[in-house]
Amino acid sequence: ADTYELKYSVKDKAGNEGKAIRMVTVVNDAQSLLAAGQYNVSETCAGDIDLPAYTETISLSETVNNRIHFNKFANYINNNKIWAELIDSTITIPEQTAVNVGSPGYDRTFSGVGVITTNGCTIYYTELAGTEIQQCTASYIKK
Numbered sequence: 001a002d003t004y005e006l007k008y009s010v011k012d013k014a015g016n017e018g019k020a021i022r023m024v025t026v027v028n029d030a031q032s033l034l035a036a037g038q039y040n041v042s043e044t045c046a047g048d049i050d051l052p053a054y055t056e057t058i059s060l061s062e063t064v065n066n067r068i069h070f071n072k073f074a075n076y077i078n079n080n081k082i083w084a085e086l087i088d089s090t091i092t093i094p095e096q097t098a099v100n101v102g103s104p105g106y107d108r109t110f111s112g113v114g115v116i117t118t119n120g121c122t123i124y125y126t127e128l129a130g131t132e133i134q135q136c137t138a139s140y141i142k143k
Helices: none
Strands: 002-011 017-026 037-045 054-060 067-070 083-087 090-101 106-117 120-129 132-142
Touching (some): 090 120
Antiparallel strands (some): 037 054, 054 067, 067 083, 083 090, 106 120
């Protein structure tokens, strides 16, 4: 995603020349589904009581269309590699492993699916840490 300058030049058989310059902006289609920026996140996981709310920053991928990135998915420090795909009103987190996150630092594997709403999204995801599996729901509301 960026703005690009395209330069055209042509010459006909008679030697006449023409030139044109056009600016083309390439955008990540995810921006029309879920805005980049900060979100207030509330989260519940089976077996946990009163998980604290937190702020999450979502950014648009600059290289893959319909992809977003989380800055600390599931509120874990050093967990900024998790991404999701957005298609229509669905958000999908394919299975991904974040290395050495949380306290203590475990490898954690995430996957899930959710729905995009007018002011954010709700994601239903699974977290696997060692042999422990948690089913969680995260609600994102745009700040």
